[in-house]
Amino acid sequence: MKNFFLNEVIIGKEYTIANICNGIDIKTKTRLLEFGFFPGQKVCVYNKSLKKGVLLVEISNQMISLRKNEASCVVVYG
Amino acid sequence: MDEILIVGNPNTGKSTLFNSLTKQKVHTGNFHGVTVSYTKAFSKTLNCYVVDLPGLYSLSPNSYEEEVSVDYILSHKNSKILCLCNNQTLRRNLLLLTELIELGRDVILVINEIDKNITLDYKKLGEKLNVKVTSLKANNIKTFIELLKIINKKNNKINLKINENDFYLNKAKCGCDYYKKLLKINDKISEQNHIYLEKYIKTKYNQIDKILKYCNYKILKTIGKSKIDKIILNKYLCIPIFIAILLLIFYLTFFSVGKFLSDNLRYLIQDIIGAKFVNFLYLNKVPDFLICLVKDGIFSGVGTIISFLPQVVLLFMFLDILEQSGYISRLAFCLDDALKNVGLSGRSVYTLIMGFGCSTTASLTARNMSDENAKVKTALLSPYMSCSAKLPVYAVIGGAFFGTQNVVIIALLYILGVIVALLMSLFLEKTKLASKQQTFIMEFPSYQKISLKHTLSFTFQSATSFLTRIGSVILALSIVVWLLQNLSFSLTYVKFSGQKSILQVLGEFLSPLFYPLGFSSWGAVSAFIAGIVAKEVIVSSIAIFNGVTSSAISNSIIAATSVVHFTPASAMSFMVFCLLYCPCISTLATFKKEIGTKWTLFSIISQFVIAYILSMFTFTLFKITELFGFLTTTICLVILGIILYSLIYFFKSKRCCHCKRKCK
Numbered sequence: 001m002k003n004f005f006l007n008e009v010i011i012g013k014e015y016t017i018a019n020i021c022n023g024i025d026i027k028t029k030t031r032l033l034e035f036g037f038f039p040g041q042k043v044c045v046y047n048k049s050l051k052k053g054v055l056l057v058e059i060s061n062q063m064i065s066l067r068k069n070e071a072s073c074v075v076v077y078g
Numbered sequence: 079m080d081e082i083l084i085v086g087n088p089n090t091g092k093s094t095l096f097n098s099l100t101k102q103k104v105h106t107g108n109f110h111g112v113t114v115s116y117t118k119a120f121s122k123t124l125n126c127y128v129v130d131l132p133g134l135y136s137l138s139p140n141s142y143e144e145e146v147s148v149d150y151i152l153s154h155k156n157s158k159i160l161c162l163c164n165n166q167t168l169r170r171n172l173l174l175l176t177e178l179i180e181l182g183r184d185v186i187l188v189i190n191e192i193d194k195n196i197t198l199d200y201k202k203l204g205e206k207l208n209v210k211v212t213s214l215k216a217n218n219i220k221t222f223i224e225l226l227k228i229i230n231k232k233n234n235k236i237n238l239k240i241n242e243n244d245f246y247l248n249k250a251k252c253g254c255d256y257y258k259k260l261l262k263i264n265d266k267i268s269e270q271n272h273i274y275l276e277k278y279i280k281t282k283y284n285q286i287d288k289i290l291k292y293c294n295y296k297i298l299k300t301i302g303k304s305k306i307d308k309i310i311l312n313k314y315l316c317i318p319i320f321i322a323i324l325l326l327i328f329y330l331t332f333f334s335v336g337k338f339l340s341d342n343l344r345y346l347i348q349d350i351i352g353a354k355f356v357n358f359l360y361l362n363k364v365p366d367f368l369i370c371l372v373k374d375g376i377f378s379g380v381g382t383i384i385s386f387l388p389q390v391v392l393l394f395m396f397l398d399i400l401e402q403s404g405y406i407s408r409l410a411f412c413l414d415d416a417l418k419n420v421g422l423s424g425r426s427v428y429t430l431i432m433g434f435g436c437s438t439t440a441s442l443t444a445r446n447m448s449d450e451n452a453k454v455k456t457a458l459l460s461p462y463m464s465c466s467a468k469l470p471v472y473a474v475i476g477g478a479f480f481g482t483q484n485v486v487i488i489a490l491l492y493i494l495g496v497i498v499a500l501l502m503s504l505f506l507e508k509t510k511l512a513s514k515q516q517t518f519i520m521e522f523p524s525y526q527k528i529s530l531k532h533t534l535s536f537t538f539q540s541a542t543s544f545l546t547r548i549g550s551v552i553l554a555l556s557i558v559v560w561l562l563q564n565l566s567f568s569l570t571y572v573k574f575s576g577q578k579s580i581l582q583v584l585g586e587f588l589s590p591l592f593y594p595l596g597f598s599s600w601g602a603v604s605a606f607i608a609g610i611v612a613k614e615v616i617v618s619s620i621a622i623f624n625g626v627t628s629s630a631i632s633n634s635i636i637a638a639t640s641v642v643h644f645t646p647a648s649a650m651s652f653m654v655f656c657l658l659y660c661p662c663i664s665t666l667a668t669f670k671k672e673i674g675t676k677w678t679l680f681s682i683i684s685q686f687v688i689a690y691i692l693s694m695f696t697f698t699l700f701k702i703t704e705l706f707g708f709l710t711t712t713i714c715l716v717i718l719g720i721i722l723y724s725l726i727y728f729f730k731s732k733r734c735c736h737c738k739r740k741c742k
Contacts, residue, residue, distance in 0.1 A: 022272045026253035027140055027448070028517050029272065033279040034135045035519070036170060050313040053415040054424065054518065061301050062167045063522035065411045065424070070519055 006045065006074040007055060014044045015078035024073045036060040037074055080126040081118075085151060085178065086162035087171050088133030089523050091190050095162060095214070096130035099123060099223065103539055104130055105439075107401035108526045109428055111446030114143040116150055123223050129157070132446075135170070137177045138254040142453060143445045145256060151183070159185045160226075162214075166193040166524070168295065172207075172286045173279070179207065180240050186226070187211045192524070195299040202293040252278050306525060307408070316412035323405075325489065327396045331389055332473065332488055339388035340473075347384055348627040352377035367571060374625050375560030379618035380553050382631060386470045386614075387544060393466050394540035397435050398533050404523045406431060414518050420500045421507035423447075423518040426456045430499065433463025434492075435540075437665040440465075441672060451511045454673045455503060458681055461661040462499035464492050467613035471656045474617050478632035479646045487650070491657050498658060498688060551611065556618050559608050563623060595655060595690065596648030596697040601641040609656070611663050616656060647700030651693040658689035 003018055017039050020032060036059050037043070046063070047056040055071050057064050084092045088110030097104055100119040105112060110133055117130045131150055132143040139145040151159070159178055163171030168189070178185050187209045189200070204211035214222050249257040253271035258264070310319060330336060356377070359369050400406055406428055414424030425447060432440035437460050444457035464472075472491060476484040507513070559581070566577035578586075584607075585600025592598050601623040609616040621627070623641040624634040634640045635649070644652060660682055661669065669678040703711045 020276070026271055026275065027255075028519065030138050030252065030254070030275060030279075031135070031140055031517075031519050033276065034138075034170065034173060035521075036283065038276065038280050038283070047307075047311050048313070049412060049415045050316075051415040053418060054411055056311065056411060056522065058301065060167070060169055061297050062170065063301060065407075065414075065518065065520050065522060067414065067418070067516070067518045070517060 001077045003075050003077050005072045006043065006057070006076055007052075007068045007071040009045050009076060011045050011048065013078070014042055015076035017041045017043055017074060018077050019075040021073040021075065024070065028070060029073075032066075032070065032074070035062065035064055043074070043076060081129060081154065081157040082121075082124065082126055083129045083131055083151060083154065083157050083159050084162060085131055085147065085159050085174070086133060087135055087164070087167070087174060088521070090133065090162045090164045090171065091192075091214075092133065092162050093130055095160075095188070096128060099128050103535065105536075106532070107398075107406075108404040108523050109401060109406045110521055110523065111141075111143060111425075111428065111443065112401075114442055114445040115146055124227060129154075134174065136174050137181075138249055138252065139256050141446055141448050142450075146445075148256065151178070155183075159183050160188055161185050162188045162190060164190045164192045165196045165198060166301065168196075168198070169283070169286055169290060172289070173282055175207070175209075176282055176286065177245075179209065181242060181245055182240075185209050188222075188226075189213045191215050193297075193301075195297065197294060197296045197298065198290075199293045203289065206289045206292055248278065301524065304525060310405070310408050311411065316408075320409060320412065323400075324492075327393070328489055328492070329485065331392045331396065332469075333485055336389040336392050339392075340385050343388060344381075344385035344629055347381045348377060348629055352381055352627065370564070371557070371560055374622050375557050376553065378621040378625070378627050379556030379560065379615075380548055381627065382474075382618050382621045383470055383548055383552060383614045384545075386473065387541060389469055389473070390466045390544050391537055391541045393469070394435055395533060395537045397431065398536045399528055400431065402526055402528055402532060404525045407520065407522050410518075410520060411522070418516060418518075420503040421513045421516075422456065422459075422503055423452065423513075423516055425518065425520060426452070426459070429456045429460055430463055430496075433460040433465060435466055437461045437463070437465045437661055438668050441665060441668050444672070448517055449514055451513055454677055455506050455511050455513075457669065457673050458506065458677060459499040459503055461665055461681065461685065462495045462502065462658065464495045464657055465613065467662065468656055470614055470617040472653055474620070474631055475635060475644065475649050475653055478635050479644070479649045487653075491653060494654065494692075495657055498692070502684070502688070547612065548614070552614055552618065555608060555611055555615050556622065559604075559615070559619050560622050563604075594697070595693040596651045596701075597644060597655075599642055602644075602652060605642065606655070606659065609662075610660055613656070613662055647697050647704060650700055651697035654696045655689045655693040658685055658692060660685050660689075 004015070006015075009015055017037060019039055020029060020037060022029075024032075041059060044058045045055050046058055048054070053068050054065055055068070057066060057071075084096055086092050089108065089112075093104045093106040093113050096102065096117065096119075097106065099121045101122075102117070102119045104117050113130060113132045115132065118127055120126075121128045129150065131147040134144040134147045137148055137151070139148045161175045161178060163175065175185065175187060187204070187207065189198070189211065191213055200211045200213060212222065212226060243261075246257045246261055250261055250263050251271065252275040309315060352373070356369060356373050359372060409431070410424030410427040413427055417423060417426060428446070429440050429443045432443055440460040440463065441457040444453045444460065447453040447456055472484070472488045476487045480487050562581040563579050564572055565580060566572050566575055567580055567583065568575070568577065570577060572579045581604045582600050585604040588607075589598045589600050589603045592603055597603075601620065605616045605619040605623070608619045617631070620635065620642045621631050624631065626634045635642060635644050637643055666678055666682070669681060699711065699715075702714065
């Protein structure tokens with residue numbers, strides 16, 4: 001199955017997290033993991049801001065907003 | 079004495095629970111990061127002290143306010159912990175709980191049932207985690223407290239406890255700077271940390287998932303995107319909706335409702351109560367000096383400000399409604415794109431919006447920023463947001479010159495404050511406050527129904543705090559200002575001695591500095607000096623200097639014979655200067671504590687310089703408009719804009735060419 005970065009996915013479609021890249025700082029990675037962003041979790045992008053710099057994501061029954069930078073470290077498939 | 083710590087993820091209702099247990103009135107809101115420091119109070123119902131801590135997702139702190147919580151939890155080893163979780167995001171909430179259990183703390187799990195579409199077997203959950211569990215529904219706070227009393231008496235048997243140092247070491251291996259500092263480990267973050275961290279959290283979540291499965295935790299209806307969000311978060315509509323909301327708030331606060339209430343209150347205080355009281359003093363043959371102090375110093379000075387109570391209260395009420403509804407998080411999402419360009423993040427929105435209420439509280443909320451630079455930068459920007467204390471200045475001075483058009487002038491002043499804040503942020507990006515790495519990961523709270531009780535309680539609190547401020551600082555300052563205006567350096571009453579008053583001498587000494595800004599009268603300068611203590615004093619001082627009541631203040635500042643008088647140009651320049659010139663004393667004190675003396679001094683100097691330049695520009699612009707008309711001024715401005723843009727473009731392209739040549 002083809003892998004995508006979270007910032008490139010289709011809005012409204014459900015994906016599964018494949019991996020979290022190590023390219024981000026550990027503080028940000030900790031926060032992402034605490035919110036449940038780890039392999040095997042289902043994730044869905046609901047909205048993007050005007051300049052597509054911020055994403056609104058649903059994961060584990062919670063809505064999280066995160067920037068393109070952070071989203072580009074989350075690899076998904078589906 | 080026993081102590082209970084209320085711990086939990088952000089926005090789970092910790093402060094609301096704390097208020098119910100202790101009958102305190104700690105500020106609450108539907109945004110994560112409202113509580114930024116701990117509050118301790120005695121609870122009669124539980125017969126012990128209760129501590130409200132800022133929210134945190136795990137024991138790995140990511141911001142200053144989270145560090146406050148972790149510090150408190152780790153340093154109060156014998157305190158009981160009341161871990162508040164909400165059932166909607168229980169899985170994530172339990173991550174923190176398992177860490178607390180692992181540390182061997184005596185924990186009581188409280189589940190806030192905010193979502194009715196969730197099933198869970200509490201008994202099984204308690205058995206599996208080996209903690210006492212109780213649920214909390216919005217309406218059953220009394221039953222909950224009774225239950226808590228029983229639970230609180232029993233101690234939990236902890237069987238998951240690990241060595242505290244092992245826990246710290248685990249966290250340090252996960253790359254957490256906080257524990258590295260605690261254990262004095264200086265190694266750099268390596269690839270190993272990432273793998274360790276992922277394993278650590280994944281193992282925890284696997285354990286939690288097994289527990290939740292055993293407890294029949296089922297989400298019958300997922301949170302999804304609400305219908306309102308489809309409109310509010312629409313990329314083309316979000317900004318116009320925000321502007322419309324702001325304009326509506328301004329209109330209701332400054333004009334329709336606010337103005338009506340304010341005018342009536344002013345009439346009641348000064349024309350009815352004030353006049354009768356002064357009359358009573360005359361009849362009882364009280365000395366002239368005292369009558370003058372009561373009439374000009376107290377009723378003119380303090381009375382003028384009290385009449386703005388309805389407007390200030392309305393502004394705080396609207397801010398509370400925005401905060402309670404969950405709209406501010408949506409706003410943070412919408413504005414992050416724009417704020418990123420000036421080195422801020424959507425998280426700063428909360429601080430900036432709170433700045434419209436009070437700069438002191440706003441600067442404190444900057445604690446929830448993820449890094450120190452962002453915290454300092456956001457705090458420094460909060461005074462540029464026009465706070466409620468400046469509201470009387472715009473209403474009195476703007477109202478005298480611009481009449482019904484004052485709504486536009488006030489809106490422009492608020493916009494100017496925001497623009498200057500954004501430009502300042504851009505400037506700070508070039509200094510050592512440049513954001514290291516911009517991150518913005520934020521949880522979206524669900525929309526909440528506006529609680530009338532909460533809004534009324536908050537509004538009452540802000541009214542009380544406004545009146546207390548008037549009764550203490552502003553009353554004292556008004557009397558001091560009146561004394562300084564009526565006493566000479568030889569301490570004689572100026573009306574009899576004919577000498578210049580202390581304030582007049584000081585004001586006249588400084589007034590040449592303000593000549594280019596159009597208001598060089600000693601009264602206007604002295605009002606600004608007094609305004610450093612509290613901005614409300616600017617208007618009360620003008621009323622005292624002109625010796626008029628607040629109903630006559632508008633006419634007095636137009637009359638050229640008054641001590642403080644303005645022309646439309648100087649009035650506008652005065653308002654711009656007031657908007658920007660210096661944070662008040664309490665904000666400066668908060669700054670010193672939060673961001674240090676150096677940045678506090680920077681704030682004073684930079685704001686004064688910016689206020690001076692912009693006031694001078696405003697005055698010149700108005701003068702040109704008066705002389706040459708609106709059309710000519712606009713054409714001149716456009717030409718000036720084009721010249722400036724061309725110059726910037728020219729220098730930029732020159733630098734690029736130079737760079738290219740060098741690179742080649």
